[in-house]
Amino acid sequence: MSPALPETLRVLERGWLSANNILFLEGERATLIDSGYVTHAAQTVELVRHALAGRQLTRLINTHSHSDHIGGNAALKAAFACDILVPAGLHATIADWDENALLLSPLGQQGARFQHDGVIKAGDELELGGLNWLALAVPGHDMEALAYYNPEQRLLISGDALWENGFGVIFPELLGEGDGISSTRATLEMLGRLAIDTVIPGHGRPFGEVDVALDRAFRRLEMFEQQLDKLAWHGIKVIVSFAMLERRSIAQKDFAAFILGLPFAADVNQRILGLAEDRLVERIERELLLVGALQLEDGNLIANT
Ligand SMILES: [Zn+2]
Incomplete structure (x- = not known):
């Protein structure tokens, strides 16, 4: 059973292509965190619109700038004329719409450009749904990501920094852009020092038993610390699965070109795994079929939603 949440807070739980949307009711107004995939x-x-029930959406806040968290920003702003607030560290990336830094081009993903109206820094306090929240830096999966913590109700909105089963792919480590693994450790340790009863994650249902989730996250992190190739495989499989969820189906004979056309897969293979291209493609296909992320029907690979 999912834990009880404050009356002023609604979680619109989505699938994997779109992150969850968290709506805070504020009298005649409302604030939303994260907006899903484009x-x-x-x-x-x-x-x-349905959850607002006539209220006015005045603010849209993002935990970080990945495509599945900001993809609805432009459409929500067009529909409701809300102000958009993004983590301060992402100001230039979003203002310049740097598709590389936004990971759109490396991951073969799409976005819809938007303008933000302000930024939130780690340490800022904000009122959402009549509760006071503290913005926390949670680097690792995304070095500029923020989580939001309410000490009174012991609630954490974690984005992709902590899920019930793990955390988001540690992209900075795989892209050679920063010390993602040690940042992830520092983030999990910081979260472990907070009193948290309930986590509202970017993906999946809200959950309690936060110690259990943290234990699982630390075990997973230790595996990645010891074997970077495990993180590389995990990252590649997540990204190919995401791309296939969007595409839904592809002829098996075109799968190799599809994989090798994702700059992230080719780049991580070259930097960490060092496999011949045909071996890389063969292993991705085999493993995604094995875990049921893909199935083979009449010569087509189909994503399981
Ligand atoms: Zn993310």
Whole structure:
């Protein structure tokens, strides 16, 4: 059973292509955290409109700038004229719409450009749904990501820094851009020192038993610390699965070109795994079929949603 949440807070739980949307009711007004993936933007607007029940959406806040968290920003702003607030460390990346730094081009993902109206820094306090929240730096999965913590109700909105089962791919480590693994450790240790009863994650249902989730996260992190190739495989499989969820189906004979056309997969293979291209493609296909992320039907690979 999911833990009880304050009356002023609604979680619109989504699938993997779109991050969850968290709505705070504030009298006649409301604030939303995260907006899903761009191909779901119209659905997100309708879900939010329904949950608003006539209230005015005045603010949209992002935990970080990955495509599945900001993809509905432009559509929500167009629909509700809300102000958009992003983590301060992402100001230039978003203002310049740097598709490389936003990981859109490396991961073969799409976005819809938007303008933000302000930034939130780690240490800022903000009122959401009548509760006071503290913005926390949670680097690792994304070096500029923020989580939001309410000490009174012992609630954490974690984005992709902590899930019930793990955390988001540690991209900075795989891209050779920063010390993602040790940042992830510092982030998990920081979260472990907070009193938290309930986590509202970027993906999956809200959960209690936070110690259990943290234990699982630390074990996973230790595995990556010891064997970087495990992180590389995990990252590649997540990204290929995401790309296939968007594409849904591809002829098996075209799968190799599809994988090798994702700069992230080729780049991580070259930097960490060092496999011949055909071996890389063969192993990705085999493992995604094995775990049921893909299935083979009449010569086509189909994503399981
Ligand atoms: Zn993310």
